[in-house]
Amino acid sequence: MKLYYSPGACSLSPHIVLHEAGLAYTPVLASTKSHKLQDGTDFYTINPLGYVPVLELDDGTRLREGPAIVQYLADLAPQKNLAPAHGTLARYRLQEWLNFIATEVHKGFAPLFTPGTPEDFKPVVRERLLARLQWVDGQLAGKSYLMGEQFSVADAYLFTVTGWPQYVGLDVSGLTHIAAFRERVAARPAVQAALKAEGLIK
Template structure:
């Protein structure tokens, strides 16, 4: 498998999942700004949309969109419990988390990264984002991980996007459960390996 990633972007989530799953893969840098691969070719020839993550399977099939990619990875190593079994209520709860993180948190950061966005719009976006994270903080009360006792691909995704809080000057300190959870995720060896590979540590 080949994972196309951009350092620190949302592709860190499947990068962590691959490390957690212990699968064989090649990570290929596809910077979102330049879209230039290490061999000098245009990343858009691989993924016409030009964004990451993008996973190429051993048979050459491409898979895009982080929440789909991380579930595929989890299903290749079921013994790691990175996702509950397909067809179970717990699997739908995992998908609920992945959708929430993707639409309410990940996309909530987008206006903050946009230099053309007016300050007032950024403030509205930041306030809404902090409301969502306050809710997540409540959901983490008394839990080790988002789904309870098992670390799942949802934890990897939420960790990845909440990493953007600091550069965007969002203070997560008031959220004690979220902050403690982030420390637990950051301490995982697989997370450290993925972050080190992307030059983030």
């Protein structure tokens, strides 16, 4: 398998899951600025939408969208318990979290990263985003992870997007449960390995 990624982008989530699952893969750096691979290949020929992550299977099939990719990877290594079994309510709870993180948090950051967003609009974006993160913070009270005491692929995704506030001027200093969650997740060996693989830590 190949994972097309960009350091610190949302592709960090499946990168973490690959390490958690213990699956063999080849990382392929795809610049989100130039949309080129290191060998000069136009990334749009890999993903016409131009963004990461993309998971390429050994037969050449490509899977897009982080929430789909992480569930696929979790199902390749069921013994790791990174996602509840199909057909269970717990699996739908996981999908509930993945959808919420994707649409309410991840996409909430988009205007703050997009050049040309009017400056007078950004405070509104930050206020809405902070409200969503405050809700997540409350949901983490008394729990190690989003689903309870078991780390799941949703935690890899939440860890990834909650690393972004520092880059967009969003003050999350009051979100103590998220801060504790981030410390807990960052300490996991697989997360350390993914962060190192992306050059985000030494």
